[in-house]
Every structure is written in structure tokens, then in C-alpha cells.
Amino acid sequence: MRFLLDDEQREFARSLDAMLTASDTPAAIRAWTTGEHGPGRALWERLAQAGVFALAIPEEYEGVGPLPVELAVAFTELGRHAVPGPVVETVAAAVLLDGVGGAVAKEWLPRLASGAASVTLRMDGYGPYALDADAVDGVFTVTGDALRLAPGAGTLCVSSDPARRLWRPEPGGELLASGPRVAEAAARAARWAAFATAAQALGTGEALLRATVGYVKQRAQFGTAIGSFQAVKHRLADTLIGLEFARPLLYGAALALAEGAPDAGAEVAAAKVTAGEAGYAAARTALQLHGAVGYTQELDLSLWLRKARPLRDAWGTPGACRARVLARTGPSAR
Numbered sequence: 001m002r003f004l005l006d007d008e009q010r011e012f013a014r015s016l017d018a019m020l021t022a023s024d025t026p027a028a029i030r031a032w033t034t035g036e037h038g039p040g041r042a043l044w045e046r047l048a049q050a051g052v053f054a055l056a057i058p059e060e061y062e063g064v065g066p067l068p069v070e071l072a073v074a075f076t077e078l079g080r081h082a083v084p085g086p087v088v089e090t091v092a093a094a095v096l097l098d099g100v101g102g103a104v105a106k107e108w109l110p111r112l113a114s115g116a117a118s119v120t121l122r123m124d125g126y127g128p129y130a131l132d133a134d135a136v137d138g139v140f141t142v143t144g145d146a147l148r149l150a151p152g153a154g155t156l157c158v159s160s161d162p163a164r165r166l167w168r169p170e171p172g173g174e175l176l177a178s179g180p181r182v183a184e185a186a187a188r189a190a191r192w193a194a195f196a197t198a199a200q201a202l203g204t205g206e207a208l209l210r211a212t213v214g215y216v217k218q219r220a221q222f223g224t225a226i227g228s229f230q231a232v233k234h235r236l237a238d239t240l241i242g243l244e245f246a247r248p249l250l251y252g253a254a255l256a257l258a259e260g261a262p263d264a265g266a267e268v269a270a271a272k273v274t275a276g277e278a279g280y281a282a283a284r285t286a287l288q289l290h291g292a293v294g295y296t297q298e299l300d301l302s303l304w305l306r307k308a309r310p311l312r313d314a315w316g317t318p319g320a321c322r323a324r325v326l327a328r329t330g331p332s333a334r
Contacts, residue, residue, distance in 0.1 A: 005069075005073065009069065009070060009073050012070060012073055012074070013073045013074075013076070013077055015050065016047075016050060016052075016073075016074060016077040016078075017077055017080070017081075019046060019050065020043075020077060020078075020080075020081035020083065021081070023043050023046065023081075024039075025043065025081045025082055025083060025084075026082075026300045026303055027039060028040045028042075028043050028083075028084060029082055029084050029163045029303050030303075032084040032085070032132075032135075032163050032165075033162035033163050033165075035134065035165075037085075037134075037135045040084045040085050040135070041085075041118075041135070043083060043084075043085075044085055044087075044115060044118060045115050047078075047083070047087070047115070048113075048114060048115020048116075049115065051064060052074045052078075052087075053087075053090060053091065053094065053112055053113055053115060054113040054114075055067045055070050055071045055074060055091075056071060056091045056094045056095055056192065057094050057098065057109050057112060057113045058098060058109075061098070061105060061106070061109035061110050061113060062109070062110040062113045062114065063094075063109065063113040066095075066257070066258075067258075068192075068195065068253075068254040068255075068257040068258050069251065069254040069255070069258065071091070071195075071196060071199070071254070072195070072199045072250050072251060072253075072254045073199075074199075075087070075088070075196045075197075075199035075200050075203065076199045076200070076202050076203040076206070076250075077203060078199075078200055078203065079199060079200035079201060079202060079203025079204040079205075079206075079207070079279075079307075079311070080203035080204070080206055080207045081203075081207070082163075082204065082207070082303050082304050082307060084132075084163045085118070085132055085135060086118065086119070086120040086121075086130075086131040086132045086135070086136060087196075087200075088131075088193050088196040088197050088200065088314075088315065089119065089120040089121040089130070089131055089132075089193065090112060090118055090119055090120070090121075090136075091192060091193070091196050092121050092189040092190070092192050092193035092196070092315075093108075093112070093119045093120070093121040093140050093189070094109060094112050094113075095185070095188055095189040095192045096121065096140070096142070096147070096185050096186060096188075096189035097109055097112075097140075097185075098185070099181065099184060099185025099186075099188055099189070100147060100176070100177045100181060100182060100185050101181075102177065104147075104176045104177060108138070111137075117136075117137040117138065118135070118136045118137055119136050119137060119138040119139070119140055120132055120133050120136045120138075120139055120140070121139075121140045121141075121142075121189070121193075122139070122140070122141045122142070122150075122169055123141070123142040123186055123189070123190060124142060124143055124144065125190075126190065126193075126314075126315060126316075128168055129157060129166040129167060129168055130150070130153075130154070130166075130167050130168075130169050131164060131165070131166060131167075132164075132165050132167070133150075133153035133154060133165075133167035133169060134153040134156070134165065134167060135165075139152075139153065139154075139167075139169050139173075140176075141169055141173065142182065142186045144183075145178055145179055145180060145182045145183040146175060146177075146178040146182065147175075147176045147177045147178065147182045147186075148172070148173040148174060148175055148176060149173050149174045149176055150169040150170055150172075150173040151170050151172060151173045151174075152169070152170045153167050153169070153170075154167045154168045154169040154170045155167065155168045159310070160306060160309065160310060161306040161307050161310050162306070163303065163306070163307070164307070164310050190315065190316075191257070191264060191265055191268050192257070193315040194268050194269065194272045194315040194316040194321070195250075195253055195254070195257060195268045195271065195272070197272065197276075197311055197314050197315045197316075198246075198250055198253070198268070198271045198272040198274075198275040198276065199250055199275070200307075200311055201272075201275040201276045201278070201279035201280075201308070201311040201312060202243060202246050202247065202250060202275040202278065202279060204279045204282070204283075204304055204307050204308055204311060205239075205242075205243045205246075205275070205278050205279035205280075205281070205282035205283070205308070206243060206282075207304050208279070208282040208283055208285070208286040208301070208304050208305070208308070209236070209239050209240060209243065209282050209285070209286070211286060211301055211304070212236065212239075212282075212285060212286040212289050212290065213227070213236060215289065215290055216232055216236070216289055219291075226289070232289060235285055235288070235289065236285065236289075238281075238285075239278075239281055239282050239285045242274075242277070242278035242281050242282070243278045243279075243282065245274060245278070246271065246274040246275040246278045249267075249270050249271040249274050249275070250271045250275055252267055252270075252271065253267040253268045253270070253271040256268070263328055265324060266324055266325050266327070266328035269316065269320075269321040269322075269324035269325050270321070270325050272315070272316050272321045273316075273318045273321035273322055273325070276311060276312035276313070276318060276321075277312060277318060279308045279311060279312060280308045280309055280312045282308065283304070283305050283308035283309070286301060286304075286305060287305060
């Protein structure tokens, strides 16, 4: 099947790209790694004004969604520009709160849609950490079938990507809802989190490939650009094929989510593992072809290199995603 964005969706991507290009995201990322959230929050507000977070929120809560195709477009751009912060977790929390409904949805969802508030999310089965819990207005946790608002950010833990600050939330907190409705909403939120992370991983891989292609055209050995070497061309071609193979899977998952398909979870898992692996492969290619300079933290490339593996594993490891796909396609599913 062939997936093509319409003119409005392509223009949305171009507008986000232009906005983020003008926003000096590397400086915002470097500030974020030190716990200085001002530039990142300013960037967050511009994204909200562009309608990014409203894409996951229904109109009854002042959103415009859910619109998963447009969300894929947006989060690919966010990945391409390495936007810091719990953007995926805010979208997932919005899906969760929409499913729970009631007073908690009415309180939080309009604020998330407008960018007046940001949140992060930790759920059973996806690790003990909440991303950037010190930078948000609320830390939601789901344990079993109970949804709580954590009493504080908790304890900062080591992360392979300094711009992805992992916190272990403080236990307890205000109980917001419990029961089967929470469990069902959490499962749906996890699918959307995996989907948005897949889009981020794809965008990250695209940015790494673009930077690497530009570099090999300039770096010379034996009096010629290394980009002319056959081995380098093959490595770049393999990286491109991986990313291009992931793109239709991402949009296929978007359509499955939009249509409420019963196998949407498997479609999302396929997109997540493919985009995650492709983004990580792009990082390995970038590191190898940049040579020793690729290891320097001063180079902006490092801001993207450090994201590829965490995005591959966040909200569904490759093994877990493959198991989900095989559960649909195995003998018992036929």
C-alpha cells in the first residue's frame, strides 16, 4: 500500500520544520541537560500554539483530535530537530485522561491542548522512571488499575542521553481514578506512546543520515571525498532503505489508530520496532563515518546520537514489539 500525505499535511510539516529550525534547538537541548528548562519550555509553548498537543485531544476538551496521521507528521519533525522534554508522555497522558474521563479530564486536557500545562507519565510495564519529572506541572503514574498524581518529581537517575532526564517518582500521591476503565485507558495510552516514539525515532534517523551525507561530501582521504568510496555509499544506502521501509509502517499504524482497527496494537508495534531499529542504525552509521569527531560532545551531532538508542527502547523494546507482532501473525492468530 502507498501512503501519501495531502497538501495540508505536508504544509504542516514544513511549518514545523521552519519554526524549529529558527528556534536553535541545540541550545535548548544543552540547557535542558543542566536542568535549565526555560528555552525548552518556550519551545514547548510554540509547539502548543502550532497545535501539536491538541492533535491527541478531542474537541470536547478544546483539542482537534485525535488525528494520528498529523501526529506522526509532527513527531517526525520533533525527532528530526531533537526537541527536548516529555512530548511523547504528554500525548500519552492526554490519551489516558481522555479514556478515564470525568473531572480529571476536564481539569487537565484543555490545559494540555493549549500548552498551559505539561505532564509526564510512568506506567507499569514500561520501566520505573518518569521522563523529565522536574520540568512538568504534573507526574501521572499508573500502577495496576490505579491512576495517581505523584506528590513530587522523585529521584534523578542516570540516563545515556543527558537530555532525557529520568526520575523515579515519589510513591503514593493523590488517587485520581481506579478500576477497569483505567486499565483500558492505560493500554490505549501505551499504544499512542509507542506510536509517537516511533515517529520521533524516524525523524532522529533522518536527521542523522542528512548530517552524515553532508559530512562525507566534505571529509577527504587520499585527496578525495570519502562519500565517493563504494563502501561508504553502500552503508548510507542501507541506512536510507531502513528509514524508508519504516515510514509506510508508521503511516499504516496511524491509519489503524484512526480507524480503531482491532489489530492497531500490532501495527504500532511493527512501526515501533522498525523505526527504532532504523534510527539506531542511522546513529551507528553516523558515528562510524564521522570518525573520531563523532565522539565529541561539542559537536551538535552528539545530541542526536545519544537519542537513538533510548528511543529504540522507550515505550516498547524491540523484543516486546516483535513478540506483539508475532502474536498476531503466528499460528494461533490464523
